[in-house]
Amino acid sequence: MQTDSSGGGLRDRLIDTGVALVDARGAAALTLREIARSAGVSHGAPRRYFPTHLELLSAIARRGFTDLGARAAQAVQSGGAGADDPRAQLAVLARVYLDFAARHRGMYELMFRHDVLESGTLGLRETSLPLFGMLTELVASVRPKSEPAVVAGALWANLHGVAQLWGWGSLQLAVGGDDVEPLITAVLDAHLGQVSR
Amino acid sequence: MQTDSSGGGLRDRLIDTGVALVDARGAAALTLREIARSAGVSHGAPRRYFPTHLELLSAIARRGFTDLGARAAQAVQSGGAGADDPRAQLAVLARVYLDFAARHRGMYELMFRHDVLESGTLGLRETSLPLFGMLTELVASVRPKSEPAVVAGALWANLHGVAQLWGWGSLQLAVGGDDVEPLITAVLDAHLGQVSR
């Protein structure tokens, strides 16, 4: 029994369609009319549930945030890394984050469009707080003497920057290579200290 | 004597107009027709110099990159920081970067739109290489034992992430505060080592 995802409920169907569309054809395909078309309704139909195109995009992006949060939580809790090694858990978290951004480039792009972020009726930004909370807790374990929120913020910003610049090919040009691994290691070492330390 | 910026040369005038427009009214105002209107020509005129809207945007963004590079070079070379203290120079560089992103939000947004980056006839990405070169050299001085290109790449990604997430208000929510200073310090300390170290 599911929550009526494909039965009635055009609202959910529009979001589902949008998620599928952005993964298949990129963020540029998320036209209001294209989403409606792809969902098999007229272009005016979404308006009953989303007063504006941006609000529909915001709802789609929210799916991205909750999806990423769920993957991260699952990877950290039941992942291969020992539950007692927060440093390893942060490494897993970082890789889940970058992997998500790489596999869902269009969705990631959508999630961090500032006009989308500023649109949602209920702030879209808040949706990323659970993920950031996980990050902060783990940072607090690894570097108890630091200000965990600040370090976690810096680390998050670093992951975000790598995700974008690498995803768009700018960083490959700069560091000269196609392997993102050294970069990930450098980022983790920078904010959390080197493993051997 | 200047290079005929406002005399003939609609091409340069369009870029100038675009730069002014994006600073005054944001990236959303950079419509092809709006740029043409604002430059006092018909909407078909730009097509002679820029076959596509994206290529005009790319030319405008290139101005942003060269402008940022010039500011950075000037700040590093003749800035208040001693020329023999690469760590201090990197701090200046970071602040110039973040200040630019904050003061020219629309331009910065434009500069890192992936469709714009991928558009330019001559790769737009290469325009940021001088800036990255400065970064790499300074990093090589501060941390000679590291792989400078990788550390510089990680640092750049971090600055980019802070610029975006802070500029859009997401990081304030996460770290809980309106002061970006602690974050900058944390980023510099993370990648370059603490000053007191």
Add this chain to the structure above:
DNA sequence: CGAAGGGAGTAGACACCGTCTACTCCTCTC
């Protein structure tokens, strides 16, 4: 000196977009 030619910008058409509004059903209720 005059005509040919091409660069430079204009103007209109086209398809598509987001929004708005009038309208049709279809179902539920009294």
Add this chain to the structure above:
DNA sequence: GAGAGGAGTAGACGGTGTCTACTCCCTTCG
């Protein structure tokens, strides 16, 4: 069984990027 309201349709509107036909005007050459 009739009325009402929710849900989706369909068309109009202004705006956008691209494309194309056209008008100037200046240069060049016969």
